[in-house]
Amino acid sequence: MCGITALLLASADQSAAPEINEALSLLQHRGQDAAGIVTCGDKGRFHQTKANGMVRDVFDVNAIARLQGSMGVGHVRYPTAGSSAHSEAQPFYVNSPYGITFAHNGNLINTDELRRFLDADAHRHINTDSDSEVLLNVFANNLQKTGKFRINEEDIFTAIRDLMKQCKGGYTCCAMLAGFGIIAFRDPNGIRPLGMCSRPSSAAQCEQLEGHGRDYCFTSESVVCDALGFEDFEDIKAGEAVIITKHAVSRRILTPPADSPDAFSFSPDIFEYVYFARPDSVMDGVSVYRSRMAMGDKLADEVRRQLQSTGVNVDVVIPVPDTSRVAALQLAQNLGVPYREGFIKNRYVGRTFIMPGQSVRRKNVRRKLNAMALEFNNKNVLIVDDSIVRGTTSKEIIQMARDAGAKKVIMASCAPPIRYSNVYGIDMPSRQELVAYGRSVEQVAEYIQADLVIYQTLEDLIDSVQQFNPELKHFDCSVFDGQYVTGGVDAEYIAHLEHLRSENAKAKKAAGKIPVIAESQKKLYASRASPSASSVANDDKHPSDATAALLNGHANGNRKRRLTDEEVEEEEKQQNVGCSGPMNGADDIGLFNSWTR
Numbered sequence: 001m002c003g004i005t006a007l008l009l010a011s012a013d014q015s016a017a018p019e020i021n022e023a024l025s026l027l028q029h030r031g032q033d034a035a036g037i038v039t040c041g042d043k044g045r046f047h048q049t050k051a052n053g054m055v056r057d058v059f060d061v062n063a064i065a066r067l068q069g070s071m072g073v074g075h076v077r078y079p080t081a082g083s084s085a086h087s088e089a090q091p092f093y094v095n096s097p098y099g100i101t102f103a104h105n106g107n108l109i110n111t112d113e114l115r116r117f118l119d120a121d122a123h124r125h126i127n128t129d130s131d132s133e134v135l136l137n138v139f140a141n142n143l144q145k146t147g148k149f150r151i152n153e154e155d156i157f158t159a160i161r162d163l164m165k166q167c168k169g170g171y172t173c174c175a176m177l178a179g180f181g182i183i184a185f186r187d188p189n190g191i192r193p194l195g196m197c198s199r200p201s202s203a204a205q206c207e208q209l210e211g212h213g214r215d216y217c218f219t220s221e222s223v224v225c226d227a228l229g230f231e232d233f234e235d236i237k238a239g240e241a242v243i244i245t246k247h248a249v250s251r252r253i254l255t256p257p258a259d260s261p262d263a264f265s266f267s268p269d270i271f272e273y274v275y276f277a278r279p280d281s282v283m284d285g286v287s288v289y290r291s292r293m294a295m296g297d298k299l300a301d302e303v304r305r306q307l308q309s310t311g312v313n314v315d316v317v318i319p320v321p322d323t324s325r326v327a328a329l330q331l332a333q334n335l336g337v338p339y340r341e342g343f344i345k346n347r348y349v350g351r352t353f354i355m356p357g358q359s360v361r362r363k364n365v366r367r368k369l370n371a372m373a374l375e376f377n378n379k380n381v382l383i384v385d386d387s388i389v390r391g392t393t394s395k396e397i398i399q400m401a402r403d404a405g406a407k408k409v410i411m412a413s414c415a416p417p418i419r420y421s422n423v424y425g426i427d428m429p430s431r432q433e434l435v436a437y438g439r440s441v442e443q444v445a446e447y448i449q450a451d452l453v454i455y456q457t458l459e460d461l462i463d464s465v466q467q468f469n470p471e472l473k474h475f476d477c478s479v480f481d482g483q484y485v486t487g488g489v490d491a492e493y494i495a496h497l498e499h500l501r502s503e504n505a506k507a508k509k510a511a512g513k514i515p516v517i518a519e520s521q522k523k524l525y526a527s528r529a530s531p532s533a534s535s536v537a538n539d540d541k542h543p544s545d546a547t548a549a550l551l552n553g554h555a556n557g558n559r560k561r562r563l564t565d566e567e568v569e570e571e572e573k574q575q576n577v578g579c580s581g582p583m584n585g586a587d588d589i590g591l592f593n594s595w596t597r
């Protein structure tokens with residue numbers, strides 16, 4: 001689940017990059033793999049910085065200063081297609097028919113078909129395995145069809161309408177057209193979230209501003225609006241596109257009307273409320289915090305029922321920080337059982353679920369959480385989590401609870417069993433990875449070594465969200481019920497995804513254990529690392545200390561392990577010439593992610 005944002009400031013004298021950087025750090029929980037910003041400065045020139053790593057690692061004061069211009073696009077990435085390679089960090093760029101940069105949250109399900117079309121019919125070169133690069137090129141190709149030297153809003157709406165007919169899956173996108181403005185659109189089912197907000201320009205008192213005189217922001221979550229002093233947050237509707245220039249705001253729903261037989265059902269992903277979104281965000285009219293409280297209330301009823309029928313009593317309710325806290329507190333209050341923060345979280349370790357690779361995720365659960373023996377010893381504990389996906393977290397923490405002296409460990413999940421692949425922007429393409437796939441609830445309990453596992457029902461989960469906005473008639477609940485709102489996801493497609501996943505895993509394994517750096521590559525990296533090689537035209541970030549340490553043979557165990565686990569960097573050295581367009585040719589070397597340091 002990536003985070004996307006775009007900003008257009010009314011005053012050409014103000015710089016967008018500092019606030020885009022701030023917005024990305026507010027969206028960091030949506031993607032920890034890579035971050036990027038592209039701004040548009042004088043003469044319509046783009047400036048970019050993007051690399052693997054957390055926002056704080058990718059952007060420093062100098063990088064932000066180099067990102068000139070009063071509008072820009074930003075992205076934090078959690079990969080679902082392609083690899084974790086830094087060449088797939090976003091925003092992407094194409095230089096034809098116009099300068100376009102593009103940030104995407106979601107996942108396409110007909111990427112192969114689109115890729116063939118772009119190659120054979122549109123003659124556009126796609127340089128990575130990212131579905132987002134494909135999406136950008138479909139957009140660019142549709143704009144090219146106008147054949148115009150300069151386009152207008154109508155042309156852009158037409159291009160996006162066509163794109164919505166061609167592209168299937170979950171997608172919200174922010175784009176920027178050089179010298180023109182920013183654009184956002186949301187897929188016809190509204191699976192992924194996106195909103196917009198505005199504020200009067202702070203430059204309005206001292207300058208005579210042309211146009212509307214307001215600053216505009218697109219963002220995956222409303223928390224950005226609150227924190228950056230914007231107002232009037234509004235969700236972009238399913239199938240809607242919004243174009244903002246210095247002079248005008250134009251909006252258009254591009255899909256067939258609700259009463260037409262071809263209408264799409266508006267089906268936001270319910271997993272945003274369960275796990276992905278920040279609790280202080282409001283999505284499609286529903287406070288994520290309130291929905292999680294309701295999940296706790298509903299789960300309390302289910303827990304009470306199951307405890308009664310099994311004759312087990314619990315002494316304490318303990319959340320798995322962070323996401324489950326809100327629901328767990330509510331659940332404890334409902335049951336009249338003490339709530340204790342038995343697991344303390346290391347605040348410097350990121351979200352484990354969105355880390356790439358199972359071994360990294362497993363190690364980081366232990367790094368992230370520590371059990372306080374006092375709260376577990378000699379007690380029947382009810383541990384509450386927002387979801388049990390691969391079972392990585394539950395298995396580790398149940399063992400920790402037992403090591404800390406718990407008598408009985410009962411695990412409760414605010415979400416129902418996850419038994420189906422996600423194809424719309426969460427990295428769970430393969431059912432075999434899911435602990436509840438092919439297992440009964442009792443077998444899950446046995447696998448994660450719990451005395452009892454209690455799941456929320458799907459009906460209760462839906463009700464927890466829907467009660468706050470009855471206009472939300474449908475949700476994408478595919479990971480729970482295997483119903484895919486876009487159609488086009490059948491057994492054959494899932495088998496194809498699973499095959500790809502296992503081929504990727506094999507390829508990674510075969511890529512070797514020790515990272516080998518050719519002499520020519522060492523020279524290349526060394527020259528890029530030297531301050532004199534600083535490429536201002538490209539505005540790319542330069543290799544980190546971690547890179548230098550690796551080159552000098554000083555890489556610590558973790559860094560080596562990261563390289564071995566992911567094998568991304570080796571792939572980079574073999575093949576990377578960046579993504580579409582010339583801007584990426586000398587891109588940064590994203591050799592590390594911050595949680596491995």
Ligand SMILES: O=P(O)(O)OC[C@H]1O[C@H](OP(=O)(O)OP(=O)(O)O)[C@H](O)[C@@H]1O
Binds near residue numbers: 321322323351388
């Ligand atoms: O069954 P699993 O595959 O382990 O996935 C589920 C776990 O992953 C998430 O934690 P995460 O550390 O990502 O985020 P959080 O700190 O925001 O709760 C989630 O909150 C669950 O604890």
Ligand SMILES: NC(=O)CC[C@H](N)C(=O)O
Binds near residue numbers: 003105425
């Ligand atoms: N989680 C996402 O939104 C991922 C976006 C895109 N599919 C990628 O892999 O980069």
